[in-house]
Amino acid sequence: MKIFSAKQIYEADKATIKKNNISSDQLMEGAAVQLFNWLHYRIQGAPVKIHLFCGIGNNGGDGIALARHLQDHGYNIAVYVVNYSKKRSDDFLVNLDRLKDRKIWPEFLEENSVLPEIGRDDIIVDAIFGIGLNRTPDAWVVHLFEHIQKSEAFVLSVDIPSGLFTDRVPEDEKAVVKANHTLSFQVPKLVFFLPETGIFTEQWEVLDISLDPEYLTNTETDYELIGKNEMLPVYIPREKFSHKGTHGHGLIIGGSYGKIGAVHLASKACLQSGSGLVTAYVPKCGYIPLQTNFPEAMVLTDVDENHITKIEFDIDPTVIGVGVGLGKDKATVKALEEFLGENKKPLVIDADALNLLSENKDLLEKIPAQSVLTPHPKELERLIGKWKDDFDKLDTAKKFSKQYDCILVIKGSHTITVYDNKGYVNTTGNPGMGTGGTGDVLTGMITGLIAQGYNPLNAAVFGVYLHGRAGDIAVEKTGYQALTATDVVANIGAAFIDLFAQPENRPEANENERPQE
Numbered sequence: 001m002k003i004f005s006a007k008q009i010y011e012a013d014k015a016t017i018k019k020n021n022i023s024s025d026q027l028m029e030g031a032a033v034q035l036f037n038w039l040h041y042r043i044q045g046a047p048v049k050i051h052l053f054c055g056i057g058n059n060g061g062d063g064i065a066l067a068r069h070l071q072d073h074g075y076n077i078a079v080y081v082v083n084y085s086k087k088r089s090d091d092f093l094v095n096l097d098r099l100k101d102r103k104i105w106p107e108f109l110e111e112n113s114v115l116p117e118i119g120r121d122d123i124i125v126d127a128i129f130g131i132g133l134n135r136t137p138d139a140w141v142v143h144l145f146e147h148i149q150k151s152e153a154f155v156l157s158v159d160i161p162s163g164l165f166t167d168r169v170p171e172d173e174k175a176v177v178k179a180n181h182t183l184s185f186q187v188p189k190l191v192f193f194l195p196e197t198g199i200f201t202e203q204w205e206v207l208d209i210s211l212d213p214e215y216l217t218n219t220e221t222d223y224e225l226i227g228k229n230e231m232l233p234v235y236i237p238r239e240k241f242s243h244k245g246t247h248g249h250g251l252i253i254g255g256s257y258g259k260i261g262a263v264h265l266a267s268k269a270c271l272q273s274g275s276g277l278v279t280a281y282v283p284k285c286g287y288i289p290l291q292t293n294f295p296e297a298m299v300l301t302d303v304d305e306n307h308i309t310k311i312e313f314d315i316d317p318t319v320i321g322v323g324v325g326l327g328k329d330k331a332t333v334k335a336l337e338e339f340l341g342e343n344k345k346p347l348v349i350d351a352d353a354l355n356l357l358s359e360n361k362d363l364l365e366k367i368p369a370q371s372v373l374t375p376h377p378k379e380l381e382r383l384i385g386k387w388k389d390d391f392d393k394l395d396t397a398k399k400f401s402k403q404y405d406c407i408l409v410i411k412g413s414h415t416i417t418v419y420d421n422k423g424y425v426n427t428t429g430n431p432g433m434g435t436g437g438t439g440d441v442l443t444g445m446i447t448g449l450i451a452q453g454y455n456p457l458n459a460a461v462f463g464v465y466l467h468g469r470a471g472d473i474a475v476e477k478t479g480y481q482a483l484t485a486t487d488v489v490a491n492i493g494a495a496f497i498d499l500f501a502q503p504e505n506r507p508e509a510n511e512n513e514r515p516q517e
């Protein structure tokens with residue numbers, strides 16, 4: 001699913017209005033009907049009090065139009081206009097009149113207004129600011145946000161939590177409404193997925209408001225949300241007459257005394273992701289554990305017992321995953337430096353190998369084009385330098401990726417893979433995966449995918465998706481606390497199978513119908 005910028009969403013609105021020959025008011029009405037259906041389906045006419053806080057722009061217009069539908073269906077509502085500006089939008093005014101026609105008089109909130117009482121079992125609809133926010137809200141509006149927060153009532157934000165910008169991080173956390181649920185029109189917003197801005201909504205959902213499909217299809221976006229639908233076309237089916245020789249050979253280089261497990265996890269993940277063969281290149285101390293516990297792997301050893309000191313092999317791998325469990329021994333760093341300076345094979349680079357690149361940027365010029373780098377936040381900082389905020393991080397990462405022609409996998413709650421000016425935002429994975437070894441598994445999986453013929457970008461994006469999905473399937477049995485990297489490896493197969501599973505029959509499938517009169 002594409003992630004559009006605010007500018008593009010406004011363009012999509014315009015394109016829809018023009019093409020369907022409708023008014024902007026009709027578009028707003030369609031959006032309000034979707035909002036109503038969503039709420040009505042869930043609360044089913046219950047007499048719960050619904051407080052609608054509406055701004056004076058189109059986000060407020062959505063809230064006012066929703067209030068009318070709620071009133072028509074007998075809901076217990078209170079409507080407030082948050083009067084933060086004199087510049088009311090036309091569609092807001094049209095809807096305000098329609099409300100007044102029904103004899104509903106909203107309460108106008110100004111700087112010194114007494115704020116309404118809100119019970120903790122009430123529902124709040126936050127339609128104060130939408131994507132049109134262009135500066136931090138005034139202090140009294142922020143005070144209202146805090147009042148909403150203190151009530152502990154359920155907060156449903158329309159389109160975006162009010163106070164959240166679409167393209168920068170808010171200066172003050174208090175100047176943003178914290179939503180329990182956000183109903184985003186047509187498309188998700190990038191801010192839902194970044195650590196500094198994703199915290200303002202617990203859940204988000206897209207409401208289809210029938211924006212022009214042609215505009216949505218033909219417009220390129222800087223970011224894409226990656227789920228099953230995006231990954232199915234990437235999947236390469238197995239051919240009947242293929243064999244281990246055609247599925248590639250992944251080589252995993254890594255390990256040091258006490259960290260052989262990292263290589264075990266990565267090479268097993270490489271094989272389970274579909275590589276025809278896997279070889280592990282480890283110090284001598286890794287030989288027996290690997291051969292004993294992982295018979296499918298071939299093992300090559302360094303001359304040294306405990307560390308890698310020279311990277312030399314006489315096999316011809318398709319791709320090399322390097323760095324897991326490597327350590328920082330001087331001899332290892334030197335061996336790695338020599339290896340990276342000479343190697344021509346496609347690379348997946350992780351952990352200590354990334355740190356070496358950070359300290360020795362010349363080597364970055366030497367790695368093959370489209371090498372995949374998989375840093376966690378600290379490793380990323382060492383690699384690309386400090387960033388001001390999440391948006392700056394993405395911009396800096398894009399520049400870095402361009403400068404060195406490499407694919408950057410920025411690991412996090414929503415891992416974002418960056419390449420060629422574009423970001424691919426992952427949707428799978430869970431907090432149980434924040435445990436030792438899951439990063440090694442990811443390195444192995446991406447290596448395994450490249451081995452069997454995925455191009456490095458597809459391998460990175462697909463690998464991240466499958467890795468998270470394997471973790472999601474595993475956590476259903478283990479729970480968050482007990483999940484281990486081994487469980488993730490064990491469920492890679494299930495993650496592949498899940499790609500082709502039919503979606504469950506959810507009753508919500510009908511939720512987008514028009515309201516019953």
Ligand SMILES: NC(=O)C1=CN([C@@H]2O[C@H](COP(=O)(O)OP(=O)(O)OC[C@H]3O[C@@H](n4cnc5c(N)ncnc54)[C@H](O)[C@@H]3O)[C@@H](O)[C@H]2O)[C@@H](O)CC1
Pocket residue numbers: 013024027028031055056057058059060062084085087089128129130131132133134135136137138158159160185209
């Ligand atoms: N245009 C359309 O056809 C549709 C728009 N929709 C809604 O329209 C919203 C965007 O509406 P708007 O562009 O009117 O903008 P908003 O409703 O987000 O903001 C209202 C206006 O307030 C002003 N403003 C911004 N920051 C301010 C601040 N800190 N203090 C005081 N005033 C400030 C701006 O001039 C802005 O236009 C979307 O988020 C969505 O909810 C939906 O109705 C779907 C259709």
Ligand SMILES: [K+]
Pocket residue numbers: 059126127128129130157158159160161162
């Ligand atoms: K809002």
